[in-house]
Amino acid sequence: MIELTGDPKIDTQEVHYRRAAAAGNIDDMVRLGNVLFDKGHSQEAEMWYRRAAEQGSVDGMYNLANGLLRAGHEDEAARWYQRAAENRHAPSMAALGALLYNKKAPMDVVERWLRRAADVGDAKAQMLLGLLAFDAGRIQEAEPLLRAAADEDFEGAMYHLALIMAATGRSAEAERWYHRAADKGLPQAMNNLGVIHKTSGRLQDAEQWFRRSAEHGTIEAIYNLxxxxxxxxxTGEAEQWFRRGAAQGCSDSRARLARRQGRSDR
Structure with missing residues (x-):
């Protein structure tokens, strides 16, 4: 049964995709699954993705794996990602690498899939490889990977690229990347941008960024604000923020409160 949305274009598409999918068109099985998923009918969407996947559709395999992963079926998701990845589907290679990393698979296996995806330009894989290299201290390897992913709008890549810029003395570029990551909503980037503004004497801007980050619950920003x-x-508002930081376990905020209390007891 077709549930109408009231949008003639979507409703007409669904009718067309159902007819074509029922007639065996694999691409339209995937398209129908996409329409159903967007309408919140995830179980029926999975059925069509599975039918397409079983007939060799890499997009069907990938979408099926995504649904399985969301439902917590990691092992089956990994199998479908791998089938699609073995057919050179770059998003599946990246997703498989990420899933294997989370499952603590051997790092050479994780990096092999991520590198295969990165080599064909998959930005998510470039970011993940860059983060792995960053965490391992391989900064020269990390920078171009993170830059490529940052250019594709991945805020995590922007933030870590900014860290590299700051650590290597490229402060103006660090500020630009922190700003881009902060504009994408990354609280830690907001805090670090506030630090840069404060250090350079731009206190009004610093307060704005500390406040935005603190309102997201970032402990460092709460203290900095x-x-x-x-x-x-x-001082009154400062104490309110120190109390909030102390309640979240920030030792610096606790120390500031204790120092204020000591002054008031004299």
Missing amino acids: GDLLEQTGR
């Missing part, structure tokens, strides 16, 4: 407020004479 409290510190800046106290430095600019707003």
Whole structure:
């Protein structure tokens, strides 16, 4: 039974895809699955993805694996990702590498799939490989991978690229990448951008970024905001933020509260 959305284009598409899929058109099985998934009918979408996958559709395999992973069926998801990856489907290679990493598979296996995807330009794989290299201290290897992924709008890549820029003395470029990551909503980038602004004397901008990050619950930003407020004479609001940081386990915020309490007891 077709559930109408009220959008003639979508409803007409679904009718067409159902007829074509029922007649055995593999591509339209995947397209029908996509329409159903967008409408929230994930079980029926999975059925069509599975039919397409079993007939050799790499897009069907990939979409089926995504649904299985969302449902917590990691082992079956990995099998479908691998089948698609073996057919040179780059997003499946990247997804398989990420899943294997989370399952603590041998690192050479993880990196092999990620490299295969990165070599054909998959930005997610480039980011993941860059992060692995960054964590291992291989900064020269990490930078071009993270830059490629950052250019494709991955905020995690932007943030880590900014860390590399800051650590290697390229402060202006670090600020640009922190700004891009912060504009994408990354709280830690907002805090680090605030630090750069404060260090360079742009206190109003620093407060704005500390506040935005603190409102996301970033412990460092909560402390930094409290510190800046106290430095600019707003001690009452500063104490409120230190108390919030202390409640979240921040030792620096606890120390500032204790110091304030000591002064008030004299």
